[in-house]
Amino acid sequence: MGLPLFNARLANDMYQPLLDKIKAKVTHWTNHCLRYAGKATLINSVIFGLNNFWGASVLLRKGVVKKITKLCKDFVWGIEEGSRRHVFMGWKSLSKPRQAGGIGIKEVLSWNGAQMVHWLWKLVNRPESIWAKWVHHYILKGTDFCLASTSVSHSWYWNNVVKVKDFLVTREGSQSLATKWILDCTKHGKFKAGMMYELIRDSYDLVHWAPLVFDKAVVPKHSFMGMMALQNSLPTIDNLTLRGLPLVNRCLLCCSQGEDLEHLFFSCPFSSLVWHKISSWLQVPYSADLAQVVNWFQAFLKGKDHISCGKRAGFLATLYYIWNERNARVFKGTMSSSEAICIKIKFVTRCRMY
Numbered sequence: 001m002g003l004p005l006f007n008a009r010l011a012n013d014m015y016q017p018l019l020d021k022i023k024a025k026v027t028h029w030t031n032h033c034l035r036y037a038g039k040a041t042l043i044n045s046v047i048f049g050l051n052n053f054w055g056a057s058v059l060l061r062k063g064v065v066k067k068i069t070k071l072c073k074d075f076v077w078g079i080e081e082g083s084r085r086h087v088f089m090g091w092k093s094l095s096k097p098r099q100a101g102g103i104g105i106k107e108v109l110s111w112n113g114a115q116m117v118h119w120l121w122k123l124v125n126r127p128e129s130i131w132a133k134w135v136h137h138y139i140l141k142g143t144d145f146c147l148a149s150t151s152v153s154h155s156w157y158w159n160n161v162v163k164v165k166d167f168l169v170t171r172e173g174s175q176s177l178a179t180k181w182i183l184d185c186t187k188h189g190k191f192k193a194g195m196m197y198e199l200i201r202d203s204y205d206l207v208h209w210a211p212l213v214f215d216k217a218v219v220p221k222h223s224f225m226g227m228m229a230l231q232n233s234l235p236t237i238d239n240l241t242l243r244g245l246p247l248v249n250r251c252l253l254c255c256s257q258g259e260d261l262e263h264l265f266f267s268c269p270f271s272s273l274v275w276h277k278i279s280s281w282l283q284v285p286y287s288a289d290l291a292q293v294v295n296w297f298q299a300f301l302k303g304k305d306h307i308s309c310g311k312r313a314g315f316l317a318t319l320y321y322i323w324n325e326r327n328a329r330v331f332k333g334t335m336s337s338s339e340a341i342c343i344k345i346k347f348v349t350r351c352r353m354y
């Protein structure tokens with residue numbers, strides 16, 4: 001199959017069905033109570049699945065990429081059309097891979113570029129295909145594809161393929177390395193856009209706590225909350241006042257000190273009480289210092305046995321239920337004792353262990 005000879009105007013019109021489909025999916029999902037982990041999975045599987053036809057055929061325009069990204073962003077944060085909401089983590093940070101402290105949502109632009117490399121792969125790896133023969137005969141005319149350049153005499157589609165090639169050559173520094181990159185994305189004789197995506201997406205610094213937070217033993221909503229907490233991205237009162245909200249900074253659990261991340265989760269007398277009970281139950285040392293606790297779990301809890309998994313699940317469940325109790329006091333006006341919270345944590349942890 002060759003590159004269809006659409007022109008730019010026709011391609012512009014064909015973006016609209018893509019955007020309409022994505023919008024319809026997102027609106028449908030918004031009516032369901034989905035957690036963040038589920039939302040990320042849906043975006044990666046369905047949105048990028050819908051995007052596959054267009055993404056593999058044309059370089060999406062910046063405006064389209066921006067619209068798709070906005071639809072995904074509003075869906076994840078639960079922002080309704082036309083409304084605004086304070087979010088405490090930028091989209092770029094949130095969509096980073098899990099190892100880098102995000103929830104792993106694909107970048108629309110990089111995914112589009114990775115899919116377009118399919119055409120280059122076909123030229124290099126399938127020279128016997130009708131399309132490759134046609135391109136070699138009528139466009140390349142015996143020259144290497146790496147030397148091809150955009151031209152008004154060529155179709156808009158072919159020029160898009162050349163732009164992708166130029167991007168790869170610039171990124172890799174040489175034509176031969178770019179070709180090697182393209183060939184490296186072959187698995188079982190087929191081109192794998194996912195492998196190319198990993199090569200061309202933005203690179204990020206890894207975070208040491210990611211294996212702890214995103215452990216399979218941990219409840220996904222606890223992972224998300226833990227990820228936000230460990231990056232100080234929760235709407236704690238100190239974070240809200242930093243953004244200009246006129247609030248009195250007082251911890252809602254002890255009502256005696258200001259609320260910040262360290263205090264709320266560790267040094268607050270109420271949280272300390274919960275941690276003391278849970279850490280003796282989990283048989284892990286207790287520390288009021290967040291970094292120390294994370295390092296301890298990181299260094300000693302890499303085991304795959306159910307006890308180690310339980311300890312990781314218990315750690316994240318404790319963070320989650322302390323935050324949950326704080327929110328229940330603010331938004332529902334209800335209050336639970338530290339014993340009641342410990343019972344919930346132990347129950348969830350036992351379920352995850354077995």
Ligand SMILES: [Zn+2]
Binds near residue numbers: 263268269
């Ligand atoms: Zn407190």
